Amino acid sequence: MEHAAHAASHLGPLATQAASYLWLIPFFPLVGAVINATMGARLQRRFGKNLVHVIGVGAMALSFTTACVAFLTLLGLDGEHRFLQDTLWNVFNAGKLSVDLGFALDPLSMMMTLIITFIGMLIHVFSIGYMADEPSYWRFFAYLNLFVFSMLLLVMGDNFVLMFFGWEGVGLCSYLLIAFWYTDSQKAAAGMKAFITNRFGDFGFILGLFLLFWALGGAWQTAPDGKLTYVEDAQAANAHGEQRALLDADHRGKAWDHSEGSHVSVGPTLNFRELRDQIVITSTGVAAKLKSQKMFGFGLLAVVGILFFVGAMGKSAQLPLHVWLPDAMAGPTPVSALIHAATMVTAGVYMVARLNFVFALAPAAMGWVAFIGAATALFAASIGFFQYDIKKVLAYSTVSQLGFMFIGVGVGAYWAGAYHLLTHAFFKATLFLGSGSVILGCHHEQDMRKMGGLGKLMPVTKWTYLIACWAIAGFPWASGFYSKDELLWKAFTQEGMAFPLLGFTPHLGQLIYLMGIIAATGTSFYMFRSYYMTFTGEYRGHAHHDDGHGHDEGHGHGHTPHESPLSITFVLVALATGAVLAAVLGLPTAWTGSAPLLEHWLEPSLPAVVKFAEYSHSTEFLFQFIGVSAGVIGWVFARALYKDNQSKVPAQLLERWKRAWTVVYNKYYVDELYQATVLRGAVALARLFSFIDKHLVDGLVNLVGAITRVFAELDGAIDRYLVDGLVNLVANSTLSAGAILRRIQTGRIQTYLYGALVGAIAIVFLNFLLK
């Protein structure tokens, strides 16, 4: 661990390598989504479902291949220069804000991209078998591809805007996929719940982003030694006659960093690389300035960190915004596997890991993140004890494991949190898909009380499920062991954490460790409970007659469950293998003598320096032993109570502690609390606005209409009487003048003579007068 800290202090600005093919990685799934969305129905009618899933899976395969190419390129570069950049064009420029459409792959996002494309591809293959008798086949694949596109935008975006675009996109796709069978109002409601809860989180995210952007502004000066110092009052500095170059960071000035010999951009930015450079290179002084800034008496960075974490709370289902994830199980199982196990919910963890250098400067934020993570882990694990729906068990398990991940990134063990993300993706996907296989085999039965004995009937599913349980429980040589062990150890040795409003709390780390270990025990217990209830003993479900669902492969309607088709079992095996092999990436230093592979790989992305207390190797071994014991204890209890479903103890315990059991079974009534407070408030507000709109706004509009009508009538009157009157007047006067003048034409010569005479006389008179 020491050499990592040394490397960090010599960091310079990130060197980038151009790679113009990066945009293809999200592009393929987008194309697949568009084709299936616009033409999918027609293609399905004409060519059958084969074409649809060929497009969907093909897009994923192409994307994965491109990602592998990028991965190999990155491997070829040395550690300091592992950064691929592909900027397409500038989206907009507004004052200090400049947003590019650019993709970047550094080790962290490379890992995420590989997870997304690989596991995504496998789940697409799984869906071929699982969704075989679904009429809206094309819609499902279109949504899946769209989701992968959004997720790739999220991890590959090189600035906050693109990441937020993907953030919102995965929220949207999550809604679309959860409410896939939207004709069922409960499922539709579950989708809406997910979206709205996410929205609460996004609000916090955006506020944090604004605050960070604003905090980076200000005036800077270059000292003679090349260091930048932040100046509170630029005018005052100048007035003292200090002859220094004044750089206005609000206009994104460039600072000459003498010690590294290259330019670093200082000032408000949304680009991750520029943000990292500014903060990590201490000679710019940005980090020091940010640490010292206060807002209303609170540390600014702490507020920013907590706000960002609110976004993560929404997206990754942490307390108190966890309520949407269990309900999201209403969606098809592949959706649960992809979105709510492997990818979308990990977006929050990714975001915190990406901004590790910001969090590391704010101990209060770190403490908050770790504590919430630990509380969530414990809370969700306890609920998982008593659920009967297999998918609900897995949902609460996901919430709990996400809590573990946040423990990791909260205490500063960023690579450990990311590693747990990786291992979790594999084994949780295996578990979900395994449950999907089970559900399919039992003809869409999800209640574990009606299962049992499936181990003999569905061997492949049973073995892959067992391997995944082994991994999640944290037994040795399974990947979950290494990741969970590492982050709990780091939690214990973290002594520099603070808690918001409480200040520095040195034993917070140990408290978190304790909560984590109890949660780990619980994890092992409920996972093995689900295993024993499902796969051991005798089959308790009633034999199904043919109820009209045909399976595309196999021989349809048997009376007892049977193994799932190849497209499903193949994926299960692949994922289980991955779960096992992922262990290789995280073998700890104490065992191998060198840094774990993954830690070394992720080093360039995680430059934050966090101090951990030093303990001897033997202490480390002791804690590993404690971790294994926790898993074993949980397993033993589960086996005792649920193997072959013989034991009467669970029923007796339930009777004795009925009230407590009811509270836990009903998820501690959190949903009911929200219903009574937040939802009722929102509905009341909506009613108020509707009233205002109907009476005030419409009234105003009607008033304007009435006034206009009055004016129109006035105009009409003017037109009728004035204008027409004028015209008629002219016509009438012309007529009368004509009638009068007509009388001169008498036709009598004498009249004309008379006229001539008068005229002559008049001329004479005029002549006379004018003389």
Next chain:
Amino acid sequence: MPHLTLNHFLVVSALLFGFGILAVVTRRNAVAVLMGIELILNAANLNLVAFGRYVAGGITGQVFTLFVIVLAAAEAAVGLAIILTIYQMARNIDTSRATTLKE
């Protein structure tokens, strides 16, 4: 008893002319209009002779007058022939009824 001068004759001729105009302009009977024309011509003749006697000297005024008389006679003859023709056609010679020019 004032001396008889040019002015006396001129005034008489002016008045005669005025009556002639009056007759021409106001009378409805076509023959009366013709009579008015004769009056006018007479007034002119009187003027001519008076000027010949008092201003010009010689015989010029009188010769002119003779010619006028001859022409007046000729014109009266033709005019009356026309009036008679009209009378034959329309059975009256009311000038206020001769309004064909009106259209």
Next chain:
Amino acid sequence: MQTQFVIFVFLALATLVGAAGVALSRNIFWSAMGLLSSLVGVGGLYVLLSADFVAITQLLVYIGGVLVLIIFAVMLTSQIQDINISNRSMGLLGGYLVFFVVATLLSFVAIWAPWKLTDVAPVANTTVAIGDGLLGKWLLPFEIASVLLVATLVGAIVIARKEVKSDS
């Protein structure tokens, strides 16, 4: 001179009263008589102006020719029974106005204008002088006048003839 003046006044009255009769009389026959009186008066005035041949010609031609013609026309065209023929439809007022204006204007001009009166005595034997003049100095107008008279005769006959023809 006195006698001359008195005679002048008498003749002038005859002329003017006759003219008034022509213009204002409601009976066409009285108008004709008025014309007669007027023409005679003018003839007398000619005598006063030493134009004796012109006076005689006036009597012969105007009164003996034109007036007779007019009276014939009056007889032929008017219903003697109906006396009130001439209603002044044109407006007597306008006519009076014109009359006054014209008369006044002309009188004014006549009196105001500075005529260069001559001292030359009037010609003693006007007939001889006129004869000489007609066949000497004013031969052309004389001949043209005669042509005009022929044309007039022919024209009047043609007009009158047509009427006779259409009758039968």
